[in-house]
Amino acid sequence: MELLRPxxxxxxxxxxxxxxxxxxxxxxxxxxxxxxxxKADTLVEIRDVVPRGVTGTRIGAGTTLAELELxxxxxxxxxEACAQAASPQLRSMGTIGGNLxxxxxxxxxxxxxxxxxxxxxxxxxxxxxxxxHAVFGNDKCASAHPSDIAAALLALGATLRTTRREFAVAxxxxxxxxxxxxxxxxxxxxxxxxxxxxxxDASTYLKAMDRRKWSFPIVGxxxxxxxxxTRIALAGVAPIPWLLDSxxxxxxxxxxxxxxxxxxxxxxxxxxxxxxx
Amino acid sequence: MGRSLAQVLxxxxxxxxxxxxxxxxxxxxxxxxxxxxxxxxxxxxVHTVGDREVTTIEGLRDHxxxxxxxxxxxxxxxxxxPGQVVxxxxxxxxxxxxxKDEIQHAMSGNLCRCGTYPKIEEAIxxxxx
Ligand SMILES: Cc1cc2nc3c(=O)[nH]c(=O)nc-3n(C[C@H](O)[C@H](O)[C@H](O)COP(=O)(O)OP(=O)(O)OC[C@H]3O[C@@H](n4cnc5c(N)ncnc54)[C@H](O)[C@@H]3O)c2cc1C
Ligand code: SF4
Ligand code: FES
Ligand code: FES
Numbered sequence: 001m002e003l004l005r006p007x008x009x010x011x012x013x014x015x016x017x018x019x020x021x022x023x024x025x026x027x028x029x030x031x032x033x034x035x036x037x038x039k040a041d042t043l044v045e046i047r048d049v050v051p052r053g054v055t056g057t058r059i060g061a062g063t064t065l066a067e068l069e070l071x072x073x074x075x076x077x078x079x080e081a082c083a084q085a086a087s088p089q090l091r092s093m094g095t096i097g098g099n100l101x102x103x104x105x106x107x108x109x110x111x112x113x114x115x116x117x118x119x120x121x122x123x124x125x126x127x128x129x130x131x132x133h134a135v136f137g138n139d140k141c142a143s144a145h146p147s148d149i150a151a152a153l154l155a156l157g158a159t160l161r162t163t164r165r166e167f168a169v170a171x172x173x174x175x176x177x178x179x180x181x182x183x184x185x186x187x188x189x190x191x192x193x194x195x196x197x198x199x200x201d202a203s204t205y206l207k208a209m210d211r212r213k214w215s216f217p218i219v220g221x222x223x224x225x226x227x228x229x230t231r232i233a234l235a236g237v238a239p240i241p242w243l244l245d246s247x248x249x250x251x252x253x254x255x256x257x258x259x260x261x262x263x264x265x266x267x268x269x270x271x272x273x274x275x276x277x
Numbered sequence: 278m279g280r281s282l283a284q285v286l287x288x289x290x291x292x293x294x295x296x297x298x299x300x301x302x303x304x305x306x307x308x309x310x311x312x313x314x315x316x317x318x319x320x321x322x323v324h325t326v327g328d329r330e331v332t333t334i335e336g337l338r339d340h341x342x343x344x345x346x347x348x349x350x351x352x353x354x355x356x357x358x359p360g361q362v363v364x365x366x367x368x369x370x371x372x373x374x375x376x377k378d379e380i381q382h383a384m385s386g387n388l389c390r391c392g393t394y395p396k397i398e399e400a401i402x403x404x405x406x
Contacts, residue, residue: 001279003324023325030320031301033278043279045325087386088364089308089315213385 002042012049016189025093028102061097061192077203077222081152084207087214097192104143117141130258136238146216150241154233155222161194173240200224202277206269219265223273283307283318294334294359305387308360315364334359345400353391361387
């Protein structure tokens, strides 16, 4: 395997695609390659080409979660989502750009089962182990998106700047279809450069997990208030981060037999989050 | 795939104090410091280390934390201990008198199958004694 260290975004995107992958902190990509779930003959290290750090309302995609956890200027929802994600070592290594692009934690997928999301015919979670799985958007693939940070950015209405375009975080994600099983709209040779934040009047992130620390979200709830309007987004409830247009939409959830409890947790956390802001 | 920092430390350089348990970023047994920052050497590709300084448990041989871990009996099988000490050393370097909450937050990425957590917390709380 080859490791490239480009010095400009153009050089980096020129080297991407065709069996090469961008490497940031590597916390997600290195295990996936080692387990054979991602094939790459070239890694393009993007540390020197993707901005890092916070300037006003702009966050470089190469900023680590540990740096954001300590930043008193960013909205509380994002800070709390970072502080509660993964472990201290992973937060020091992992970047916010990489976090948004992490793959599902569904065990069937991670263990290389030929499931629907891997291009097969069957979602094994539907009749199998499904406690961590989805309650929305789950008719094809019932996986639950694990990013706390994506839910926070969705509630905050953040936008992304890539090497090609600017768009709302919501447009980074798509539900996979029979024809295209990707869960993001990013092109193979497109890099996320910056995240542009809005400034809410108040925001928060609440997370239900199996342990009090270091655990993926069972349900994460981000809420942000802009004047009279409150935006709510959830982690861990659908194959992609899920914007809740209204609290009533929780009544339209389609849980699997083993995930109904997540709807009740979401209800409680949404209520608490709204009270908190 | 390229070799990990843990493989190079253990197999090429003979620094076998650094342990590998899960090998995929979950447990913290392989923690080393890169420029003082606790980092998981099992998922760090060695070619990405660059000119950053690597501190392993061997480099912390004389740290007072080692004595604190022994004094408080914070070691059972000992497999997680090098990683625990490496994380703890970074914590006390930044914050010499961490509170219980701060210890629990900073140490949450180091799992211990033997369940020595209360003793590890005590070792860190009393490391200067
Ligand atoms: C054990 C474990 C527990 C975790 N727990 C949580 C949790 O509780 N909550 C949570 O939210 N997250 C959790 N995570 C996810 C973690 O936060 C991410 O793995 C990390 O942030 C990814 O960042 P990275 O820089 O290491 O990405 P990498 O591993 O380097 O890259 C990940 C992917 O993103 C691509 N990529 C990276 N940066 C860019 C960019 N700028 N532009 C385009 N593509 C890019 C890479 O090509 C790759 O496909 C956990 C991860 C692990 C391993
Ligand atoms: S939930 Fe999705 S990833 Fe998991 S088995 Fe079903 S199709 Fe595969
Ligand atoms: S061995 Fe590296 S985190 Fe477990
Ligand atoms: S002392 Fe045995 S794993 Fe921690």
